[in-house]
Amino acid sequence: MLLNRLCSSQFRSSIIGLTNSLKSLSFPQTAQFSSKIASDSVAAAKDLSTDVSSNQKTIERVNQQLAAKEEGRLFAVVHLCGKQFKVTSGDIIVVEGGWPPDAGDKIRLDKVLAAGGKDFSLIGRPIVQKGLVNVQATVIEKTLSHTRTNFRMRKRKQYRRVNFHRNSNTMIRINSISIMGRVNEDLQPEPEIPRIF
Secondary structure (H helix, E strand, O other), X not given: XXXXXXXXHHHHHHHXXXXXXXXXXXXXXXXXXXXXXXXXXXXHHHHHHHHHHHHHHHHHHHHHHHHOOOOOOOEEEEEEOOXXXXXXXXXXXXXXXXXXXXXXXXXXXXXXXXXXXXXXXXEOOOOOOOOXXXXXXXXXXXXXXXXXXXXXXXXXXXXXXXXXEXXXXXXXXXXXXXXXXXXXXXXOOOOOOOOOO
């Protein structure tokens, strides 16, 4: 029965009608159509030039704020031990898991994902330009977390297990956040410091 429908003249004529309607949808290349494309590309070029000039004005305004020290309280989003922390100066953060620095060590957090002040934000792709944002921190203490209980039981089987564990934690105080130099300019390369993490 299906084969009869496929071979019928109605089915064939409907397929031919569909293909003809699809052919009518194709756009012929005419002078009017190509002139519209050209006018659209000119308009896009004008928009791009105005975007570039407005971006330059914004960057210059941010650089003026930084030069006059009017940026307000700075914040930064740092990547540390696989996690991201939004910090400001004076914050204390807890890093879970083992971490090499000892208590009292002064460290600089290099992986800054974003930074900003009261009127602007600098977003990295994926991190902000190296050396532009300086985040200084001090390791306060290395401790163990509170005791966590892991209880497993299977009902009606006389199976009960209780385990306790404590994870190591590192408490870090953010001493200062500063933006060094000017935004969107090449910075002087810093001497390479041996990294321990």
